[in-house]
Amino acid sequence: MKIKHYLDIVSTHAWYSSGTALTIRIASLLVFTSCGVSVNYSMSGMSTSATTISIYEFYNNADLGPANMGQTLTNQLKNYFIQNSSIAVVADVGELQLEGEITDFKLTPIAPTATGDPNAINRASSTRLTISVKATYVNTLDEAMNFKDKTFSFYKDFPNDQNITDVEELYTKQIFERIVNDIFNASVANW
Secondary structure, three states: OHHHHHHHHHHOOOOOOHHHHHHHHHHHHHHHHOOOOOOOOOOOOOOOOOOEEEEEEEEEOOOOOOOOHHHHHHHHHHHHHHHHOOOEEEOOOOOEEEEEEEEEEEEEEEEEEOOOOOOOOOEEEEEEEEEEEEEEEEEOOOHHHOEEEEEEEEEEEEEOOOOHHHHHHHHHHHHHHHHHHHHHHHHOOOO
């Protein structure tokens, strides 16, 4: 408000010209913004003052899927926090704590197609791979942010002519990318 009023007064003087006005405006903004005004923001939208997080092993309790899914998810979570926040990942007793389990790895036929033969069985042209994860988050600085056994789930559709064993690792990582992002947003980004 004060800056706008000052600039209005300056622009009404007789010696005002466009070049002079621009110089005065820039100089005024530099002076006023260097007077102890600070603006804090975070590209991740984090809503915590915590400096450490412990991400414990996510166990694979799904009946199907790659045997190393728990380790893959845990590593992706740690890497995401390291790359997208200033929170340090520590082995134990972080101000923030995250743990959980993979609860489901499910293949479901979708998009049925008619064979044209009334005696033949209709088949699905695509399959949906769905992975579900249950996570518990503890914020020792703000218990209102905690959640327990919250389910995060995502899926990937693929054509039936692809063998699941050929694409299982790739699709699992792609699904985990989305789940990791959702867990990050639900915990420290508070979205």
